[in-house]
Amino acid sequence: MSQGVNNNVVKMWRLRGELSKRHGFRCTSCGVVSLAQRRKCARCGSIAAPESAPLGRGTIRAATHAGSSVEHLDQVTARKAAVWVELDGNAGQLACLLQHADSLTLLPHVRGAPVRFGLRRATLGPLPLGEPIAYTLKAALDLRTRVSLKPKPDPSTKGEPTK
Amino acid sequence: MTARTKVCLVAASDVRADHHWDASAGDLALRCAGSLLDGPFGEHIDTVFVAAPVLDQAALGPVLVDRLGLSGDTSVYQLEAGDGAGGAALHAAVAHVGAGFSRCALLLGVSKVADMQERERGTLLDALLDREVESPLGLTFQSQAGLLADLYLSRHGLKPGALAHVVAKNAANAVLGGETFLSHAPTAQEIMRDLPVAPPLVRSDFAPILDGATAVIVCAEDLARQHGISPVMVDSIGGGSDIAVLADRPDPLVFRAVRAATARALDRANVRLGEMAYVDIASACTIAEILALESLEVTEPGQTGARCKEGFGRVAHARVVNPGGAAQGRGLALGTCGIVQAREAFLQLGAGAGKRQASAAEASGAKALAVSLVGLGSAAYATVFSRGGA
Numbered sequence: 032m033s034q035g036v037n038n039n040v041v042k043m044w045r046l047r048g049e050l051s052k053r054h055g056f057r058c059t060s061c062g063v064v065s066l067a068q069r070r071k072c073a074r075c076g077s078i079a080a081p082e083s084a085p086l087g088r089g090t091i092r093a094a095t096h097a098g099s100s101v102e103h104l105d106q107v108t109a110r111k112a113a114v115w116v117e118l119d120g121n122a123g124q125l126a127c128l129l130q131h132a133d134s135l136t137l138l139p140h141v142r143g144a145p146v147r148f149g150l151r152r153a154t155l156g157p158l159p160l161g162e163p164i165a166y167t168l169k170a171a172l173d174l175r176t177r178v179s180l181k182p183k184p185d186p187s188t189k190g191e192p193t194k
Numbered sequence: 195m196t197a198r199t200k201v202c203l204v205a206a207s208d209v210r211a212d213h214h215w216d217a218s219a220g221d222l223a224l225r226c227a228g229s230l231l232d233g234p235f236g237e238h239i240d241t242v243f244v245a246a247p248v249l250d251q252a253a254l255g256p257v258l259v260d261r262l263g264l265s266g267d268t269s270v271y272q273l274e275a276g277d278g279a280g281g282a283a284l285h286a287a288v289a290h291v292g293a294g295f296s297r298c299a300l301l302l303g304v305s306k307v308a309d310m311q312e313r314e315r316g317t318l319l320d321a322l323l324d325r326e327v328e329s330p331l332g333l334t335f336q337s338q339a340g341l342l343a344d345l346y347l348s349r350h351g352l353k354p355g356a357l358a359h360v361v362a363k364n365a366a367n368a369v370l371g372g373e374t375f376l377s378h379a380p381t382a383q384e385i386m387r388d389l390p391v392a393p394p395l396v397r398s399d400f401a402p403i404l405d406g407a408t409a410v411i412v413c414a415e416d417l418a419r420q421h422g423i424s425p426v427m428v429d430s431i432g433g434g435s436d437i438a439v440l441a442d443r444p445d446p447l448v449f450r451a452v453r454a455a456t457a458r459a460l461d462r463a464n465v466r467l468g469e470m471a472y473v474d475i476a477s478a479c480t481i482a483e484i485l486a487l488e489s490l491e492v493t494e495p496g497q498t499g500a501r502c503k504e505g506f507g508r509v510a511h512a513r514v515v516n517p518g519g520a521a522q523g524r525g526l527a528l529g530t531c532g533i534v535q536a537r538e539a540f541l542q543l544g545a546g547a548g549k550r551q552a553s554a555a556e557a558s559g560a561k562a563l564a565v566s567l568v569g570l571g572s573a574a575y576a577t578v579f580s581r582g583g584a
Contacts, residue, residue, distance in 0.1 A: 042326075065442050067327045073442040093348060095340030097392035113337035115345055115441070124441040126341055128332045142348070153332045167332050 049083065053148045053168065055125075057084030063123040074123070086148045089116035089125065091141045091170070096134075112138050114170050116146055128153075130169040131177065140180045146170040200415035201291045202425035202582060203544070205230050206537040210373050211305075211406035211525030219246075219254060219306035220261035226407035227262055227302055234421050235411045238298035241269040241290060245283035245303040247276060247318070247529045249310075258302060269296070274529075276322045277478050277521075279303065280408070281532025281566025281575030285431045287412045288577075298413040303530030308405045315403050318528060319478055322569030324438045335478070336400065338440055338570055340392025343481040346447055347394055350496030354394035358385040359502035360480050361398045361522055367509055368519020371550035375402060375525045382503065398522065399480040406527025410536045415582075426544040429465070429561065429578040432458025438572045449482075449489040452565055455576035456490055463578040465561055467492065470578075471554035472514035474538060474564040476531035478521060482567055486574075487515065490565075514552040517542060532575055535564035539579035558583070 049055065055064040060077035064084055071078050093115035112134035116125045130151050131137065153165040172180070209226045217225065230236060242264060244255035251257060255272035259265050275282040280303045290296045307315050319335035328338070347354060362382040368374035380388075380398065388396035418425040434454030437443045443450070460467060467473075473492055475483045484498045492515070493501050501507070507515035518524060518538045521531060539562050541547040542555040554560060561580040568574065 065439065066331075067324070067439050067442060073437045073439075074444055093341045093344035095337055095344055095392045095395075097334055097337035097340050111332060111334075111337065113333060113341055115341045124446075126328070126331070126333055126338065126441045167330055169332075 051150050053086050054083050055086050056081035064118060065123060087119050087122060088145060088147050089118040091144050091146055092117045094138050094141050096138055110135060116170050128169045130171040137180050144172055144176050146172055199292050199294050201288050201412060201428045202415050202418050203410055203536060203540045204235055204413055204418045204423055204425050205233055205411040206540040207409045208537055209407040211404040211527045212375060213308045214405040215308055219304050220258060222304050222306060222405065222407040223258040223261055223302060227300060227409040230409055230411055231262060235298055235413060238417060239300045241296040241299040243283040243287040243299055243301045244272045245279035245529045245533060246272060247274055247279060258304065276568050277528055277531060278566050278568035278573060278575060279529035284532045284536050284577060285433065285575050288428050288431050291412055291414055297417055301410045301412055301533055303533040304407045305527035305530055306405055307403055307528060318403055327439050336392040339479045339481050340395050342446060342570065343395050346481060349447065352496060355386045356499030357394065357480055358382040359499045360484055361385050363502045363507040364516055364520045364523040367517055367550060368523025370509055371518055374519055374523055401478050401521035401526035403528055404525040406530055408530045408533040408537050410533055410540065425582045426540050427580045427582045429580050430459045430462035432462060432576045435573045436571055440570055447485055449485050449571035451571050451574040452486045452489050455574040456565060459576035459578050465578060469561055470563045471560040472517050472552045472562050474516055474535045476520060476535055476566040478526060480522060482570055486565060486567060509550050509552060517550050517552050532566035535566060539564060543579055543581040
């Protein structure tokens with residue numbers, strides 16, 4: 032079941048346009064923001080037409096790094112750091128990947144950290160020759176937060192970071 | 195809202211979830227349902243309901259009906275609802291027979307995935323996400339389940355090990371029943387040391403996706419009585435649904451589809467949850483089972499792991515959950531779960547389930563609840579079964 036089968040290509044590109052603006056659909060009644068356009072608001076049930084609205088910022092409430100395990104063999108594919116973000120202003124929630132090449136190292140410390148959203152490469156690392164580069168919406172930690180989460184150099188180990 | 199005709203289960207068969215390298219989907223259907231067709235109800239089958247996720251063979255139903263030698267006067271319907279396809283097909287069959295449009299229906303679930311590349315098989319569950327919203331964000335089924343589990347642990351102030359007792363319970367029941375891919379029942383301590391897949395979830399939290407097939411014959415009660423059989427009754431069915439995008443649910447840790455489906459099924463059967471001899475939850479990962487049980491108030495919020503540590507849910511306990519071991523214990527033949535639950539009810543409330551028999555299910559008039567989830571609770575199918583009288 033490929034991703035393109037069930038969806039409309041034009042709509043997907045338009046949605047991508049919304050993502051590139053880091054916008055979602057905001058309920059004009061309760062203010063919750065969603066990436067899905069619905070007849071009724073998922074939170075308050077309002078049928079008023081939603082408006083395009085920026086996703087704003089949020090706080091990480093949960094985190095994982097998921098690979099794909101195959102059966103009962105010891106095989107796990109490349110891991111991606113995913114986070115559950117509570118949007119500021121009681122504007123709902125969003126699950127997405129975490130930006131940054133060192134996201135797996137940072138992951139155990141990110142709960143409660145503030146994030147903004149950015150359009151970044153979906154896949155980190157090299158791509159097969161000729162493959163297009165896919166972009167998607169990701170949660171990005173502030174530089175100050177990232178610096179504070181980085182392992183500190185340990186003087187006793189001649190500058191090697193502490194674990 | 196009640197069926198015009200009373201509906202019951204009169205026969206069941208199973209090809210255990212495993213690698214069946216030598217078998218096609220048609221072969222699995224034949225191995226599973228062949229003996230049922232040779233039995234006393236074979237000649238009465240007028241409709242076939244097939245549960246199968248759409249892979250490379252569209253309209254698998256007519257192909258399987260062909261292989262079973264039922265082509266011609268037999269109606270065939272195929273239902274696709276991801277890992278909940280079996281539950282959807284069961285409900286369609288029950289509604290069909292209950293309304294009088296069929297007198298005897300064969301319900302068949304077949305999963306043939308062993309020939310797929312391992313990575314493709316591992317990502318089959320990703321198709322259960324909202325492909326328009328969640329998949330383009332790079333999320334997978336495992337990552338969504340991992341996020342749910344992390345939210346669950348943070349809300350209730352638990353350690354990751356709390357989930358391991360639920361897996362250990364399923365494994366113990368499965369090994370006791372003898373229908374499992376597991377060589378032994380791992381302890382919670384062993385499970386805690388398992389390979390992390392989507393922390394806090396480990397490999398054992400996700401059911402391995404295997405080949406398999408299960409078949410059940412659903413028919414009108416009067417037909418069963420004509421054959422002198424004391425059947426297992428299908429008292430009621432109920433369905434429910436929820437917001438497909440997990441993050442858009444008002445509370446992602448409450449499975450509203452499970453609640454709604456079960457409330458409808460119990461209400462239609464005029465019974466209470468506490469009257470059930472056992473509860474069977476079909477899901478593709480542990481956190482879904484936990485949230486389903488807590489949404490039903492079978493266990494208190496945040497307490498499922500602790501209860502399982504005390505023995506709750508095991509076959510020997512007063513309150514049994516998943517006596518067959520569920521997909522985590524048996525292996526997941528994708529799309530067959532709802533039919534596997536019907537077969538379990540047929541054994542537990544009828545013919546006998548051997549070492550995994552729940553003692554409360556042996557009582558006269560005993561009832562059981564089966565809930566089949568779609569993905570991480572976007573839909574659910576609840577069924578109440580009961581032991582039929584003589």
